[in-house]
Amino acid sequence: MLDIAYADWLNLGFRWLHVIAGISWIGTSFYFIFLDLSLRKHSNLPNGVGGEAWNVHGGGFYLMRKYIVAPEELPKELHWFKYEAYFTWISGFALLAVIYYWGAESYLIDKEVLDLQPWEAILISVGFFAGGWVVYDLLCRSPFSSHGLLLSAAVFALIAFAAYFLTHLFSGRAAFVHVGAMVGTIMVGNVFFIIIPNQKKIVKSLLAGEDPDPRLGAIGKHRSTHNNYLTLPVILMMISQHYPMLYDNRNSWLVVTLILLVGASIRHFFNLMHTGREIRTLRWQWPTAAALMTVLIAFLSWQPKTDSVAKIEVPSVTQVVAIAQVHCASCHAQKTTDPDVEKAPGGVMLETASDLRKHSAGILKHSVLSKSMPLGNKTKMTSAERQALGAWIRAGMPDSN
Secondary structure (H helix, E strand, O other): OOOOOHHHHHHHHHHHHHHHHHHHHHHHHHHHHHHHHHOEOOOOOOOOEEEEEEEEEOOEEEEEEEEOOOOOOOOOOOOOOOHHHHHHHHHHHHHHHHHHHOOHHHHHOOOOOOOOOHHHHHHHHHHHHHHHHHHHHHHHHOHHHHOHHHHHHHHHHHHHHHHHHHOOOOOHHHHHHHHHHHHHHHHHHHHHHHHHHHHHHHHHHHHOOOOOOHHHHHHHHHHHHHHHHHHHHHHHHHOHHHOHHHHOOOOHHHHHHHHHHHHHHHHHHHHHHHOOOOHHHHOOHHHHHHHHHHHHHHHHHOOOOOHHHHOOOOOOHHHHHHHHHHHOOOOOOOOOOOOOOOOOHHHOOOOOHHHHHHOHHHHHHHHHOOOOOOHHHOOOOOHHHHHHHHHHHHOOOOOOO
């Protein structure tokens, strides 16, 4: 008899594909931004060429040239960079569906935040992805588009507002992933709806013997630059589900804004470096990023002391095991009882005192210092129960009090 954990295998397959496609897309994006910014002009360039750059890699030398608009004659072979972006989004959405739609009651919904039905939460989720792209695209087509700083501020505000509302709709973990997925949808929307169609129009003009419209390439470059600055924040938001300290916060939407600023500062440093700027123009980005990271760490680490914490009595081991049986063992057991969990995640069992001692660090991290477990707080674990677990662990996990 085959005992196949279908959700786990789908999770693994889509996650693997997502990572592979994402590496390909991000690597391609970073390389072409580097190439664009490192182009150098000289008098011997062919007509229509805006600059060239010499590269060395893997034992070979490469000469890369960029045409200001397009070459006079189209080559027979032309490689398109688009499928990396498409498969990153397709695999990412499939992964999100397996985790957050299939297991909506565990991963997507937190009834302490908002009591939603699974179908309601899924519709809101899809709506945010579509709505985020529509609003972003309208901003890029508005008068803001001619003012780079104003447009950047508007996009920043859009993501911040989305983060605020999502943290008031979904579980903290789901909210963070949805912000990253919404930004990722904007990025792949730039490729699918703007960059590639514009490139196809340029190719069509060349094949027809017409002069291509230079605005098409400029618009594509504009959207590609947006993608470049959004990449680092998206990566951190997408891996945030492994770090409850990021999303398990009453004001976690503010964390998103700090991540955006840190990522953009770091990316800006590399963009300026690729242009060959002198060191004095590169002095502020890393200190700014470091200062923002310090603020982020302090914000997430600071916890006000209360008298109630000091007065908590260390519970007996029997009481602690009873808490675990109610709130942990439905998922973390040899035979799970949670309908959304086929096998204990990570093989972690939390049924006995020995199990609790073995995994005490994880319990402290996920159920005491944060509220990421139980998932969606489906078992309605109280603050008093969390504090009792913490008191027992900090007291050295005694057999009796």
